[in-house]
Amino acid sequence: MQAEVKSNDQEVKHAQFSEFVSFTVAGQAFCLKITQIREIRRWSPVTILPHAPSDVLGVMNLRGAVIPIYDLSARFGLETTEASERNVVIVVSSDGKPVGLLAESVSEIISIDPEEIQETPPVDSRNTMEYIQGIISHDETMVRIINLDAVISVPEQVL
């Protein structure tokens, strides 16, 4: 009887953990909830969209669908990425529409207890602040949790 209660407790505790995929963008560590990610692809050259802002790299063919690719680094106000084969495109989904995000490389999957997520302390870096919903300490490094809605909703207004 007691054992059961205990295992229930564990389950509840375990369910509170969510899994995040961490990756680097311009040398900084970021992460996204694993459920937000549809797939991760190796970078291949994209088709340039004329008159597009600098953080919109272009469009890519994802199994017959045309999806836009954003440069996360440029979006965060960091230097623009010179994309190469070593880089990855993280395909996320916004309202069922896939969007690709260029990142330097993917690191690992980490389990995060929501209670460990800290609010972003105010710093004088507006561009980045908008897109970060919190930070977390993992293996003694700081991982920034991306606010996906903010990242993918903005460019459509810009264009």
Add this chain to the structure above:
Amino acid sequence: MAGSIQDTFFEECEELLEATDEGLSAIEGGNHDPEVVNAVFRAVHSIKGGAGAFGLDELVAFAHRFETVFDEVRSNRMELDEPLIQLLLRSCDHLYNLVAVARDGGETDQAHHDMLIEALDKYIPEEEEDLTFEPMGLGGPIDIGAIDIPQVPTEETYQIHFRPLKDMYSTGNEPFFLFQALQEMGPLDIVLDDSELPGFDSLDPEESYLSWNLTLTTSEPRSTVEAVFEFVEGLCELSIVGAGDADADAAALAALDAAFGTAPVDLTPAAEPTAMVEETATPPFEQPAPVPTPEAQLEASGAKSSAPKAESTKSEQRGPNPTLRVDLERVDRLINAVGELIINHSMLAQQIANLDVADVRDVETELEGFKNLARDIQEGVMSIRAQPVKPLFQRMARIVREASSATSKTCKLVTEGENTEVDKTVIERLADPLTHILRNAVDHGIETPENRESANKNRIGEIRLTASHRSGSVCIEVKDDGAGVNRPRVKQIAIDKGLIPENAELTDSEIDNLLFLPGFSTAKEVSNLSGRGVGMDVVKNAVTGLGGRINITSTPGKGSTFTIILPLTLAVMDGMVVSVADQTMVVPITSIVETMRGNDDMINNLGADGTLLSIRGSFVPICDVAGALGLRKEDNDRPPGVYLLVETETGQRSALAVDDIHDQRQVVIKSLDGVCGEIAGVAAATILGDGKIAMILDPESILAASPTTAGAFDTERRMSNAS
């Protein structure tokens, strides 16, 4: 549930109304074939029947009047003269409105409604004045069988077993009316069988539990009796057995009698079939009115329904080809899949070409076959979406009628090429712009009858609506024989509204095209019809939104012609694959007049930035596509490239400079909606054989965006800047 049935009803209503409209138009055109008249009658009758089932009283009442008047015509008791035809046409228009109101809510124009009812009532004979709903089968609107079957003058008694299925009620049929129709043929004895009725607890209000046993004595032939049930065929279990043909159909009768529980012993044949029949016949004596065994029942109804079935196949043959109602989404999924198939084919072809294999000829032959099959499938699937413009044109006839009566002008619409097939989406999205153009034609184009007479024209204005296929595109033309564009006035209005500068020098065609500017409306007073300030610019936007173009030509005193050119389909187009600043792009073939390789001798500078290309003695401005798209950093290192000569709506020619031309091929259009906002110069995207995405360019907007050729569009830009 109720919603979906109602949706089906409204869908059917559309078709029935179209049939009515078509029939009436044929009658108006002098075709008084009884079959046409009957078709209209049947259509209106079906609308009434359906509307009755949903309690749409206003619609029922109006359809009933329409039907009653039309019945007089049908039975040759009333002559179909011009005023009556016009009244019927207007009534048909009103039926459309009533259906629309019933479906979408809103208000009917009560005055108009009452006026029409009053007018219709004048044609209704005295005794029909009150609203008695005639039973549907009465007399049988298509009584083909009756002619063939020899008339039997003697009276006969029929035993009719009638058990409606629940579908019969859900389609709005009412047994009472059927019985009423039977009663008019002779003495009728009706016995209700409610033995299947369950207890109140288990009663399903939508289920059918009741059946009737009827005994009818009549001198009418059997076919007339059967005709009463024509409309409920398949919706009920029915057997009609005459006393005279008992021998001929003994088994059926026995089965029937088994059901009745009144099997007369002497009529049951003593031969071997009795074994089966008697088995089923025995229980009835213990238990009143059980359900007949399925076999016997089948036999009975099968034998009896063969006659009406033959009739219905006959009438089907005369009707349109059998059709299938399919959800549009399914077709679109198929179209997408076929698009992928074609892309997949070209990817495969490219992969094979890249292979380092000596002999790939066999594979290439097979691949060619694959390509042809894929094209076949694609054409087949696209043709599912293609529909004749006929229903659209019929709606337009209504628009013209309404517009004419609102402006007290007399116009007729002549349509041509109604069977031209166009993509369904195009048809749907063409309805609004066409409505606008036609209303404008009636309101502004056609003169009043008096003015027309003094101008030596027929009092009746003519608007000609034509659809035709023209080299890979669809051409829709609206031509009126009115006064034409009043150019001085149009120009003055444009100046007054600040749309063009006062000293603008414009050609006639430029003045005509001012009509398409936003916010341009020439109506002095805001009439009911047009002149709400939205107008031809909306039309133009709708047409360009479909990838089409619109033109106006006009001759003062003779009339105006609007020409709409549309792509055949919205999913595939022929394009020229070019490269621009290391990017592969596609230019729609329809906009390209000519392609040529240029050399330095052909390029002439004009001013600091302008360059002109000389082609056989004439000079056209050059537009660097890479520069217009912002893809080339330095303006001066234009390579001696290839030029695509394009022509704009207004007839302006320009040369688009690209780096190279690769191929001409069919491409599948992929919308960029939702991927990014509108990009100047880009219409859509497509996926090429190598899996890469290529932009499909829009030459018009490239020219407008380019600094070097924008001068040619000066007028247009000035206009749009001012507005």
